[in-house]
Amino acid sequence: MTTDLHPDPIVQQCVNRMGGVRRFTWLGIPERMRPGLARWFLHGVEPGSFLRAVLKNQLCATVGAADEENLKALHDYATFLYCEAPQGSWGSELIYNRWRDAGGIIGQTGERRAAQ
Known part of the structure:
Protein backbone atom coordinates (compact mmCIF):
# COMPACT_ATOMS: atom_id res chain seq x y z
CA MET A 1 0.00 0.00 0.00
CA THR A 2 1.45 3.36 -0.97
CA THR A 3 0.89 6.53 0.97
CA ASP A 4 0.86 9.97 -0.57
CA LEU A 5 2.91 11.93 1.94
CA HIS A 6 2.97 15.67 1.54
CA PRO A 7 6.37 17.40 1.72
CA ASP A 8 5.00 20.00 4.15
CA PRO A 9 4.59 18.31 7.57
CA ILE A 10 1.73 20.59 8.69
CA VAL A 11 -0.26 19.74 5.56
CA GLN A 12 0.38 16.02 6.13
CA GLN A 13 -0.69 16.34 9.78
CA CYS A 14 -3.91 18.01 8.65
CA VAL A 15 -4.59 15.23 6.14
CA ASN A 16 -3.93 12.62 8.83
CA ARG A 17 -6.21 14.33 11.39
CA MET A 18 -9.08 15.23 9.09
CA GLY A 19 -9.09 12.09 6.94
CA GLY A 20 -10.28 9.73 9.63
CA VAL A 21 -11.57 6.50 8.12
CA ARG A 22 -12.14 8.02 4.70
CA ARG A 23 -9.67 9.56 2.29
CA PHE A 24 -9.33 13.30 2.84
CA THR A 25 -8.93 15.38 -0.33
CA TRP A 26 -8.04 19.00 -0.99
CA LEU A 27 -10.56 19.14 -3.91
CA GLY A 28 -8.60 21.47 -6.19
CA ILE A 29 -7.24 23.86 -3.55
CA PRO A 30 -3.95 25.24 -4.93
CA GLU A 31 -0.94 23.47 -3.43
CA ARG A 32 0.61 26.68 -2.10
CA MET A 33 -2.56 27.52 -0.13
CA ARG A 34 -2.77 24.21 1.73
CA PRO A 35 -0.27 24.98 4.51
CA GLY A 36 -2.24 28.10 5.50
CA LEU A 37 -5.49 26.14 5.62
CA ALA A 38 -3.82 23.28 7.50
CA ARG A 39 -2.46 25.67 10.18
CA TRP A 40 -5.92 27.23 10.43
CA PHE A 41 -7.76 23.94 10.85
CA LEU A 42 -5.25 22.40 13.24
CA HIS A 43 -4.18 25.36 15.37
CA GLY A 44 -6.43 28.32 14.56
CA VAL A 45 -3.46 30.27 13.14
CA GLU A 46 -4.80 33.15 11.10
CA PRO A 47 -4.06 32.90 7.38
CA GLY A 48 -3.53 35.72 4.90
CA SER A 49 -6.23 38.12 3.73
CA PHE A 50 -7.58 35.92 0.95
CA LEU A 51 -8.07 32.83 3.10
CA ARG A 52 -9.44 34.95 5.96
CA ALA A 53 -12.11 36.31 3.63
CA VAL A 54 -12.89 32.81 2.31
CA LEU A 55 -13.23 31.39 5.82
CA ALA A 65 -7.91 39.64 -2.24
CA ALA A 66 -7.68 36.79 -4.77
CA ASP A 67 -4.87 36.42 -7.26
CA GLU A 68 -5.61 34.85 -10.64
CA GLU A 69 -5.02 31.26 -9.50
CA ASN A 70 -7.28 31.60 -6.45
CA LEU A 71 -9.94 33.46 -8.40
CA LYS A 72 -10.16 30.49 -10.77
CA ALA A 73 -10.38 28.13 -7.78
CA LEU A 74 -13.28 29.83 -5.95
CA HIS A 75 -15.69 27.01 -6.77
CA ASP A 76 -13.11 24.53 -5.45
CA TYR A 77 -12.83 26.48 -2.19
CA ALA A 78 -16.61 26.44 -1.73
CA THR A 79 -16.78 22.70 -2.43
CA PHE A 80 -13.81 21.99 -0.16
CA LEU A 81 -15.24 23.95 2.77
CA TYR A 82 -18.64 22.32 2.44
CA CYS A 83 -17.33 18.77 2.01
CA GLU A 84 -14.04 18.60 3.91
CA ALA A 85 -13.52 21.45 6.39
CA PRO A 86 -14.17 20.80 10.08
CA GLN A 87 -17.56 21.92 11.30
CA GLY A 88 -17.31 25.27 13.04
CA SER A 89 -14.10 26.33 11.26
CA TRP A 90 -15.66 28.67 8.68
CA GLY A 91 -18.86 30.46 7.72
CA SER A 92 -18.96 33.91 9.32
CA GLU A 93 -16.76 36.36 11.18
CA LEU A 94 -18.18 35.16 14.51
CA ILE A 95 -17.47 31.50 13.70
CA TYR A 96 -14.00 32.43 12.45
CA ASN A 97 -13.21 34.28 15.68
CA ARG A 98 -14.43 31.39 17.83
CA TRP A 99 -12.28 28.89 15.91
CA ARG A 100 -9.23 31.15 16.19
CA ASP A 101 -9.76 31.75 19.91
CA ALA A 102 -10.25 28.01 20.55
CA GLY A 103 -6.97 27.14 18.82
CA GLY A 104 -8.37 25.00 16.02
CA ILE A 105 -8.77 21.23 16.28
CA ILE A 106 -5.74 20.84 18.55
CA GLY A 107 -6.90 23.56 20.95
CA GLN A 108 -10.43 22.20 21.12
CA THR A 109 -9.34 18.66 21.89
CA GLY A 110 -7.10 19.78 24.72
CA GLU A 111 -3.95 18.41 23.09
CA ARG A 112 -2.22 21.75 23.42
CA ARG A 113 -2.85 21.85 27.18
CA ALA A 114 -1.81 18.23 27.64
CA ALA A 115 1.49 18.84 25.84
CA GLN A 116 2.40 21.84 28.02
Whole structure:
Protein backbone atom coordinates (compact mmCIF):
# COMPACT_ATOMS: atom_id res chain seq x y z
CA MET A 1 0.00 0.00 0.00
CA THR A 2 1.45 3.36 -0.97
CA THR A 3 0.89 6.53 0.97
CA ASP A 4 0.86 9.97 -0.57
CA LEU A 5 2.91 11.93 1.94
CA HIS A 6 2.97 15.67 1.54
CA PRO A 7 6.37 17.40 1.72
CA ASP A 8 5.00 20.00 4.15
CA PRO A 9 4.59 18.31 7.57
CA ILE A 10 1.73 20.59 8.69
CA VAL A 11 -0.26 19.74 5.56
CA GLN A 12 0.38 16.02 6.13
CA GLN A 13 -0.69 16.34 9.78
CA CYS A 14 -3.91 18.01 8.65
CA VAL A 15 -4.59 15.23 6.14
CA ASN A 16 -3.93 12.62 8.83
CA ARG A 17 -6.21 14.33 11.39
CA MET A 18 -9.08 15.23 9.09
CA GLY A 19 -9.09 12.09 6.94
CA GLY A 20 -10.28 9.73 9.63
CA VAL A 21 -11.57 6.50 8.12
CA ARG A 22 -12.14 8.02 4.70
CA ARG A 23 -9.67 9.56 2.29
CA PHE A 24 -9.33 13.30 2.84
CA THR A 25 -8.93 15.38 -0.33
CA TRP A 26 -8.04 19.00 -0.99
CA LEU A 27 -10.56 19.14 -3.91
CA GLY A 28 -8.60 21.47 -6.19
CA ILE A 29 -7.24 23.86 -3.55
CA PRO A 30 -3.95 25.24 -4.93
CA GLU A 31 -0.94 23.47 -3.43
CA ARG A 32 0.61 26.68 -2.10
CA MET A 33 -2.56 27.52 -0.13
CA ARG A 34 -2.77 24.21 1.73
CA PRO A 35 -0.27 24.98 4.51
CA GLY A 36 -2.24 28.10 5.50
CA LEU A 37 -5.49 26.14 5.62
CA ALA A 38 -3.82 23.28 7.50
CA ARG A 39 -2.46 25.67 10.18
CA TRP A 40 -5.92 27.23 10.43
CA PHE A 41 -7.76 23.94 10.85
CA LEU A 42 -5.25 22.40 13.24
CA HIS A 43 -4.18 25.36 15.37
CA GLY A 44 -6.43 28.32 14.56
CA VAL A 45 -3.46 30.27 13.14
CA GLU A 46 -4.80 33.15 11.10
CA PRO A 47 -4.06 32.90 7.38
CA GLY A 48 -3.53 35.72 4.90
CA SER A 49 -6.23 38.12 3.73
CA PHE A 50 -7.58 35.92 0.95
CA LEU A 51 -8.07 32.83 3.10
CA ARG A 52 -9.44 34.95 5.96
CA ALA A 53 -12.11 36.31 3.63
CA VAL A 54 -12.89 32.81 2.31
CA LEU A 55 -13.23 31.39 5.82
CA LYS A 56 -15.41 34.30 6.94
CA ASN A 57 -17.64 33.75 3.88
CA GLN A 58 -17.06 37.31 2.64
CA LEU A 59 -17.49 37.19 -1.13
CA CYS A 60 -16.43 40.73 -2.06
CA ALA A 61 -13.36 40.63 0.19
CA THR A 62 -12.48 37.19 -1.18
CA VAL A 63 -12.63 38.34 -4.79
CA GLY A 64 -10.75 41.54 -3.94
CA ALA A 65 -7.91 39.64 -2.24
CA ALA A 66 -7.68 36.79 -4.77
CA ASP A 67 -4.87 36.42 -7.26
CA GLU A 68 -5.61 34.85 -10.64
CA GLU A 69 -5.02 31.26 -9.50
CA ASN A 70 -7.28 31.60 -6.45
CA LEU A 71 -9.94 33.46 -8.40
CA LYS A 72 -10.16 30.49 -10.77
CA ALA A 73 -10.38 28.13 -7.78
CA LEU A 74 -13.28 29.83 -5.95
CA HIS A 75 -15.69 27.01 -6.77
CA ASP A 76 -13.11 24.53 -5.45
CA TYR A 77 -12.83 26.48 -2.19
CA ALA A 78 -16.61 26.44 -1.73
CA THR A 79 -16.78 22.70 -2.43
CA PHE A 80 -13.81 21.99 -0.16
CA LEU A 81 -15.24 23.95 2.77
CA TYR A 82 -18.64 22.32 2.44
CA CYS A 83 -17.33 18.77 2.01
CA GLU A 84 -14.04 18.60 3.91
CA ALA A 85 -13.52 21.45 6.39
CA PRO A 86 -14.17 20.80 10.08
CA GLN A 87 -17.56 21.92 11.30
CA GLY A 88 -17.31 25.27 13.04
CA SER A 89 -14.10 26.33 11.26
CA TRP A 90 -15.66 28.67 8.68
CA GLY A 91 -18.86 30.46 7.72
CA SER A 92 -18.96 33.91 9.32
CA GLU A 93 -16.76 36.36 11.18
CA LEU A 94 -18.18 35.16 14.51
CA ILE A 95 -17.47 31.50 13.70
CA TYR A 96 -14.00 32.43 12.45
CA ASN A 97 -13.21 34.28 15.68
CA ARG A 98 -14.43 31.39 17.83
CA TRP A 99 -12.28 28.89 15.91
CA ARG A 100 -9.23 31.15 16.19
CA ASP A 101 -9.76 31.75 19.91
CA ALA A 102 -10.25 28.01 20.55
CA GLY A 103 -6.97 27.14 18.82
CA GLY A 104 -8.37 25.00 16.02
CA ILE A 105 -8.77 21.23 16.28
CA ILE A 106 -5.74 20.84 18.55
CA GLY A 107 -6.90 23.56 20.95
CA GLN A 108 -10.43 22.20 21.12
CA THR A 109 -9.34 18.66 21.89
CA GLY A 110 -7.10 19.78 24.72
CA GLU A 111 -3.95 18.41 23.09
CA ARG A 112 -2.22 21.75 23.42
CA ARG A 113 -2.85 21.85 27.18
CA ALA A 114 -1.81 18.23 27.64
CA ALA A 115 1.49 18.84 25.84
CA GLN A 116 2.40 21.84 28.02
